[in-house]
Amino acid sequence: MDNLEAEVEVPRFFVCPISLEIMKDPVTLSTGITYDRDSIEKWLFTQKKNFCPVTKQVVLDIELTPNHTLRRLIQSWCTLNASYGIERFPTPRLPISKTEIIKLLQDSNSPQQQMMSLKRLKSIVLENEKNKRLVESVGAVGYLSNIINNGINDNNMMTSSSVAGELTGADEALSILYHLKLSQMGLKSLFGKTVNFVETLTRVMSRAAGYESRAYAVMLLKSMFEVAEPMQVTSLNPNFFMQLVQILNDQISPKATKATLKLLINVCPWGRNRIKAVEAGAVAVLIDTLLDSCTEKRTLEMALTVLGQVCQSAEGRSELLTHAGGLAVVSKRIFRVSSLASEKAVRVLYSVAVFSGSARVVQEMLEVGVVEKLLLVLQVDCGCKMKEKAREILKMHARVWKKSPCIKYNFV
Numbered sequence: 001m002d003n004l005e006a007e008v009e010v011p012r013f014f015v016c017p018i019s020l021e022i023m024k025d026p027v028t029l030s031t032g033i034t035y036d037r038d039s040i041e042k043w044l045f046t047q048k049k050n051f052c053p054v055t056k057q058v059v060l061d062i063e064l065t066p067n068h069t070l071r072r073l074i075q076s077w078c079t080l081n082a083s084y085g086i087e088r089f090p091t092p093r094l095p096i097s098k099t100e101i102i103k104l105l106q107d108s109n110s111p112q113q114q115m116m117s118l119k120r121l122k123s124i125v126l127e128n129e130k131n132k133r134l135v136e137s138v139g140a141v142g143y144l145s146n147i148i149n150n151g152i153n154d155n156n157m158m159t160s161s162s163v164a165g166e167l168t169g170a171d172e173a174l175s176i177l178y179h180l181k182l183s184q185m186g187l188k189s190l191f192g193k194t195v196n197f198v199e200t201l202t203r204v205m206s207r208a209a210g211y212e213s214r215a216y217a218v219m220l221l222k223s224m225f226e227v228a229e230p231m232q233v234t235s236l237n238p239n240f241f242m243q244l245v246q247i248l249n250d251q252i253s254p255k256a257t258k259a260t261l262k263l264l265i266n267v268c269p270w271g272r273n274r275i276k277a278v279e280a281g282a283v284a285v286l287i288d289t290l291l292d293s294c295t296e297k298r299t300l301e302m303a304l305t306v307l308g309q310v311c312q313s314a315e316g317r318s319e320l321l322t323h324a325g326g327l328a329v330v331s332k333r334i335f336r337v338s339s340l341a342s343e344k345a346v347r348v349l350y351s352v353a354v355f356s357g358s359a360r361v362v363q364e365m366l367e368v369g370v371v372e373k374l375l376l377v378l379q380v381d382c383g384c385k386m387k388e389k390a391r392e393i394l395k396m397h398a399r400v401w402k403k404s405p406c407i408k409y410n411f412v
Contacts, residue, residue: 008084014074017054018043025092026071027064031055034067037092045129062133063098096124096131098138105143108169114147118172125179132180140176141186145197147173152203171213174204178216187227198224198232198240205243207250215256218247222259225266234270241273241280248285254296261302268309278310283319283326286310290329300337304330304344311351320352321361327352328368334377343386346377353393362397371401 016023016036023036031052035043043049044062051058071091078088101124107117121140124131151170180186190197203209204217225233247260264282267273289295289303307330310316320326330349334342349370352361365371377390394401 008081008086011077013070014077016040023070023074024089026067026074028067029064030059030061031057034070037064037095040064041128041130045133062130062137064095064130066092066094096127096134098134101135101138101140105138105140108143108147108173114169115167115172118147118169118176122172122176122179125176133183135176136180136182136186140180141182141189144173144177145190145200148177148204149197149200152200167210171210174213174216174220178220182223184227187224190224191228191232199237202237202240202243205247207246211250211252214247215253215259218244218256218263219259222263222266225263228266230270233267234272236267236273236276238276238279241276241282245277245280245282245285248282248289254299258299258302261299261306264306265302265309268306271313274310274313275315277306278313278315278319282306282310283316284323287320287323287326287329290333291325297337297341300333301341301344304333304341304348308344308347308351311348314355317352317356320348321356321364327361327364327370331368331370331373334373335380339382342377343383346374346386346389349374350389350393353396357397359400362400365397366401366404371404 010022013034014022016026016039017033018035018039021036021039023034025037026034027037027040028034029040029052031054033052033054035053040053041064043053044059075088075091078086082088101121104117104121104124107113108121110117121135125135148170151168151173182190198221201217201221205214205221207214209217244260244264247256251257264277268277286303286307290300290307295303307316307320311320320330327349330345334345349365353365371394374390374394378387378394
């Protein structure tokens with residue numbers, strides 16, 4: 001309809017204020033302004049702007065009210081101007097309403113209707129971003145988290161059914177909760193439940209559950225701990241770390257592996273969490289990840305980041321040095337993955353050299369090629385901080401390493 005102005009005059013109130021095109025599905029926002037549905041949904045849900053484009057008022061109610069009167073007027077106008085090549089668009093399908101969603105959530109509490117209601121709710125959530133926000137806005141988080149809690153605590157119903165290859169209501173509820181891509185407020189609300197929801201998801205991560213539910217659990221936890229308060233991070237159970245390590249070990253999916261590593265990155269700045277991660281066997285599985293030649297670049301970067309965090313503890317460094325390939329694989333990843341991975345690897349070596357640099361360790365660093373790699377860091381074009389740490393390590397143990405006939409370089 002771009003070239004119609006010279007042939008037919010388009011009524012101004014038929015035009016969407018955002019797209020400046022004739023509206024096909026006019027809807028009215030809570031601010032009283034009418035827009036084309038597609039345009040205002042992109043504004044609110046894709047571009048994530050929370051205010052009315054015309055009035056600049058914050059939009060508190062995201063439900064859009066169809067303007068049937070205006071739609072019929074536009075359709076009639078299209079019919080009258082068919083000779084100008086204007087096609088009459090069909091009447092749009094009515095979108096899902098809050099009332100329908102609430103009814104589905106209420107029905108999900110009934111054992112007889114639970115699966116059917118949850119499957120319908122999942123299809124609504126997966127349809128578009130607007131539906132996700134609408135479902136969250138009617139209190140779905142509370143309903144879904146209760147279904148998961150009840151499922152995991154009801155004689156291990158979730159885990160036993162998952163082993164048998166059947167999806168339970170708890171499995172479906174967890175899938176929906178993950179796909180909602182909850183807002184920051186929604187994620188924070190999961191910590192405020194009467195039942196410890198982190199503990200519930202920790203139990204879901206166990207090997208008894210199906211791999212999809214385990215993946216959804218760790219990915220949801222990753223999102224939750226991105227908005228967590230310090231007290232919620234420091235009070236984690238040792239079993240939480242054991243299940244994370246098990247997921248890394250089982251390699252259930254690349255997405256789950258990355259989510260697990262990101263989750264560890266978020267919780268390991270706290271000293272007691274580093275120790276719990278080490279005691280759960282994190283160091284060995286991280287080294288195995290670095291040893292795997294098929295591991296993706298981003299996964300390697302995150303594995304080195306977590307290893308750097310746990311090696312800030314004496315327990316972490318001890319586990320690294322106990323592993324036969326620990327020091328060797330860390331040094332070999334320098335310059336073979338990315339600049340970020342190289343920087344993280346040098347940080348790991350720095351922690352070892354500074355805090356655990358015994359005569360045996362210093363000698364091992366020479367034998368497995370760590371010293372040669374650090375000398376290479378000084379010679380190539382790389383980050384200043386990385387060079388500085390490499391230089392510090394070399395100066396620190398120069399008296400020992402200078403004696404080696406393999407090293408011909410002035411550390412000073």
